[in-house]
Amino acid sequence: MNRRPVLVSTGFEDPTADVVIAELNRRRVPVLRFDPGRDFPGLAALSARIGHDGWSGRLTVGERSADLAHVRALYHRRPSSYTPNGDDQAARFIAQENRRGLGGVLAALPGCLYLSHPLAIARAEYKPAQLASATRQGLRVPATLITSDPAEAKSFASEQVTIYKPLHAGAYQIEGEPAGIWAAPVAPEELNNAVSHCAHLFQALVPKTSDVRAIVVGERVFCARITAPPGVVDWRAEYRNLRYEPIPCPDEIRRALLLFLADFGLNFGAFDFALSTDETWWFLECNPNGQWAWLEDAAGLPLTAAVADLLENGESTSD
Known part of the structure; x- marks a missing residue:
């Protein structure tokens, strides 16, 4: 070569x-x-x-x-x-x-x-660090508790409608078949001493109308609204029943996303937001090496070209 x-x-x-x-x-x-x-x-x-x-x-x-x-x-x-x-x-x-x-x-x-840099990706995969950075950048973050204390978990779940989600989307199997652990509602009476076996992440459920996947490549931001069937908490559990549409990214959100990436030294991020009934963008998480290819056609976003631009030129081009 x-x-x-x-x-x-x-x-x-x-x-x-x-x-x-x-x-x-x-x-x-x-x-x-x-x-x-x-x-x-x-x-x-x-x-x-x-x-x-x-x-x-x-x-x-x-x-x-x-x-x-x-x-x-x-x-x-x-x-x-x-x-x-x-x-x-x-x-x-x-x-x-x-x-x-x-x-x-x-x-x-x-x-x-x-x-992005392998060490930057590894550091950014920690959700507690993500939530701390998102808060520093001015993004709205739902009330969150990370605990191994059953009493604390039960108390938190009694204060608001609460969901549980894993801290890491690692490999998981049920009867030998790969399975995903999706975010799901949890009631106080469901929380018992099993909570003490490991760290758990509990979060206030955002009353939402839809979700947003924001893909940031260099300094370019592409957003898709994802609408799931009514009552679905985690849209990833309903891939076959989703609707997509490209939407603009508010200036204040774009600034916060770029600051978030700079905080971790990343050149890419796949961000998930919940859009509440008043159209507030609630930060949920960032996958520093997340999937995006399916959004190319689903939402009409020029993501392949954006990634290729950055790899070819070492810089992003203006939108």
Whole structure:
């Protein structure tokens, strides 16, 4: 690759990365796609040296390679984790060395735009930190309690209509099948000593007419109103019965979103808001590496072009 490449770090099946890579290919921007957790050190090979200008060397994947000193951007999508190839001590040691070796070099490339930086994404995935930042930026946040105390949980739920939602949307299975844990109402009488088994996030239910997914790419903000059937608390549980429409982002919300991203050092965020009956935007959460490809057609938002613009140019273009 003679021209500055874009590295795309993601798993084998990633439709969101697929559409971005197709657009970069159309623009003749060199792309090197790989999955660090699965490809290294088998299909992929690393050779990196430190110098006055930072890291140099090559990352080779199959028959393609990239000059580490001249990487244009790294699109950190959803790579596999560095997992041990075995249960023994040596396998665990190797996995950690790979993570800190390849992962460490990729996190310190000179002159590289990150979408977004892996460490920034990891820090922003903590919902308590998100809620604190959103409050600092002036966004409206529903009353929230994080607790492992059953009495505190019961007291909070008795003060207002309350929902429970997980602090992390990790893998979860029911009878061997993947399942999602959606936000759902919880009554005081449902809260018992099981609350003491781990931290729980409880939040006041916003009386809403619809939701908004706001996608921020660099400094560009795209918003879609999502209308679910009446009574649905978490629209993700009703994907087949949703209506979408693009809507403008109020100036004060846009400013707050950009400040939020700057607070975490992010270049991307997928924000969820609840719109109350008086059209107030209530901040719920931000996924620093959230999905967006389905909104391209559903709401008519030019998201692929926006992501490709940022990766190609290292900057966003004006709306």
